[in-house]
Amino acid sequence: MIVGVDVGTSVTKASLLKRDGSALVTHSVRSTLRRSPGGRVEQDLGEVLDSVVQVVREVSAEADKSGEQVEALAITGQGDGLWLRDEQGHQVGPAISWLDARSSDVLDRWHDTGVLRQVYALTGSGMFPGSAGPLLAYLAEHDPERLERAAVAGYCVDAIVQRFTGEITVDASDASLPFLDVPTRTYSVEALRACGLEEHRRLLAEPAPPNKLFALEAKSAKELGLPAGLPVSAGPFDLPACAFGAGVEGPGDGTLVIGTTLGCQVLRDTVDIDADGEIAGMWLATPRPDRYLRVMPAMVGTANLDWVLRTVGARIEELETLLGNSRPGAGGVSALSFLASSGERAPFVEPHARGQFTGLSLETTPADLVRAMCEAVAYAARHNLEAAGLTGEVSACGGGARSAAWSQIFADVLGTSLHVPYEEGVGARGAAMTAWDSLGEPVDREKWAAARRVVRPHPNAVEFYERGYRDYLASIDRARPLWQQGAES
Template sequence: MIIGVDVGTSVTKASLLNRDGTALVTHSMRSTLQRLPGGRVEQDLEEVIDSVVQVVREVAAAADEVGEPVEALAITGQGDGLWLRDHQGRPVGPAISWLDARAADVLDRWGESGVQRRVFRLTGSGMFPGSAGPLLAHLAEHAPERLERAAVAGYCVDAIVQRFTGEITVDASDASLPFLDVPTRSYSTEALRACGIEEYRRLLAEPAPPNKLFALDGKSAKNLGLPAGLPVSAGPFDLPACAFGSGVGKVGDGSLVIGTTLGCQVLREEVSIDPHGEVAGMWLATPLPEKYLRVMPAMVGTANLDWVLNMIGARVDQLETLLGNSKPGAGGVSALSFLSSSGERAPFVEPHARGQFSGLSLETTQADLVRAMCEAVAYAARHNLETAGLAGDVSACGGGARSAAWSQIFADVLGRPLHVPYEEGVGTRGAAMTAWDSLGEPVDRELWAAARRTVVPHPSAVEFYEHGYRDYLDSIDRARPQWGTTP
């Protein structure tokens, strides 16, 4: 068995996984997301580490009761942001979340000067305020002493791995945004120079080679309730881990992570950068040789649903009823779902993108508002998946996929079946799958992918939403000039 850990933005989960992909036991613990003035969103690395220790200890105790040996600890978690540490793995200031917006002005300047497009042409990464490039530039301007004190500028997963193993490393998926030449897995000096932060190349750890395993040190092993020297697998980070854990296996297959944000991904066999296209999304290196993920990590998702439910005083457990009380088209109400304070990052980057409702009348119901927002998020999913090159099956996971009614909307808008794994912890599954590969004991991927329910689109709804989707794209075209920047 393997203990898989998924360190999310606000919840850390650990599961004891069998080779058939089922979780025997799962424990979770919340961590704090600090939202501060100036668009700052931060986390305490020590609290995050403690959350991992607590959930792994509980799962390790359960493994002892089962009586089967644990073969490895497989770690995945949130990507992007900036987790500065010293040589011992101690934090150099609070970890900066991928949700952070403090570097929006940097991105504005880079958009106007052409830096964004230059980096995109070099690496295929469309930067956003919470990515490492603008965050490093922001700190270089406003807090250079933090960068001078740091030994490594990394991410959540490698911060945990450093603490547990003493190794300074980074998974190639995390390193992909924004400075990695993905096919060669090497950093682009030109991209760093374009951003004006070439001197901070020293802070970037070399990406670990595929199938690299680390060893749990004695102190961490005691804290976790695991044996010293246990193999530790680091990555891929949560988006690619969810893709592989939910069943993506063939070129052209897509993955939809309906979480706080909307992770849209398609497996590709070559990196293809359109130098004249939208400067958005990213190309990720994966654990699979010569396979890449074209990722569109939109800033819309279940946070939008939470917002509209809060506005009308409703609960998540009322979602099925609310969606059932409003027909497709939401009584003439339509929405744009760009509610994040840092705007949108896929399939276009616009730090000032903002949401809207239109078509409101005195007859508009609370159910119509909820359905309009759920439809808008589904339209965003289609926009991103098609931009990423979707050609095969679509797997879905995350909190939004638990809703039968919302899953149906996604299937109808996409016009294709939506496959939802029975196991909800697909991030830990993807991490465990990678760990077993690294141990030289690959699992039966087809068996794992088959454990799912399929949501079949309704033909009449597909036709209706085809028109709605075109209207959605037109609404974005009309709104973008009002947001204050050009593509």
């Protein structure tokens, strides 16, 4: 068995996974996001590490009780942001979350000077305020001493791996953002130079080769309740881990991660950068050298639902009832779901994007508001999956996929079936699948993919939502100039 760990933005989970992809036991603990003025969103690395130790110890104890042997520790987690550390793996200032907005002015400047398009043409990464490029540039301008003290500028997964194994490394999926030439898995000096960050190349760890395993150090092993020297698999980060854990296998297949962020991705067999198109999304290296992921990750997924439920005074347990009390079209109410303080990053980058409701009346009910937002998120999913090149099967996972009613809306808006794994810890599954590959003991992928429920679209609803989707796209076209006007005022 393998202990799979998924260090998400809001929750850290660990599961004891069997070779059939099912979890014998899962433990989780909530994470803390620290928000402050200026759109700053940070996490404490020590607290994150403590959360991993807590859930892994609990799972390890269950393994001991059952007599199961743990073959490896497989780690995945949130991507983007900036996790600066010293040689010993201690944080140099708080970890900056991918939700952070402090570098919005940097993005605006890079947009005006053509830097964003230049980097996108080189690496296929559309940068946004919470990505490493503009965050490094912001610190170089406003806090250069912090960069001087740092030995590595990495991400969540490699920060944990460094503390547990002593290795300074990075998975190629994380390293893809935003300076990696993905097909060659080497950093683009030209991209670094375009951002004015060439002198900070020293902070970027070399991507680990496919199937690389590390060894758990004795001190960390004791903390985790695992044997010293246990193989440790580091990545891929949560979006690609969810893709493989959910059953994506062939080029053209897509995955919809309905979590804090709305992760929309499609597996591809070649990297095809449209240098003249919308500067958004990213291309990711995967554990398979001949496969890539075209990713369009909208900033906000289930957080939109959380917000509207709080606004109407409802609980998540009431979601099915609320959606049942409002018909498709939400009583004439429509919404845009761009609620992140840092705007939107896919399928377009707009730091000043904001959400909205239209069509409100005195007859509008709380159920209408909830349905309108759920429909808007589904429209955003279609917008992103189409931009990513979807041609095949769609799998879905994340907290939002637990709702039968919301899953039905997604299927109806997409006009295709959703394949939802019965096992909810899909990110940890994908990490464990990678670990077994690295151990030379690959799992039966067809068997894993078979353990999914299928949500089929309703033909009448598909026709209705086709019109709604066109209206959604028109609403975005009307809103984008207004967002820019608001930013300039």
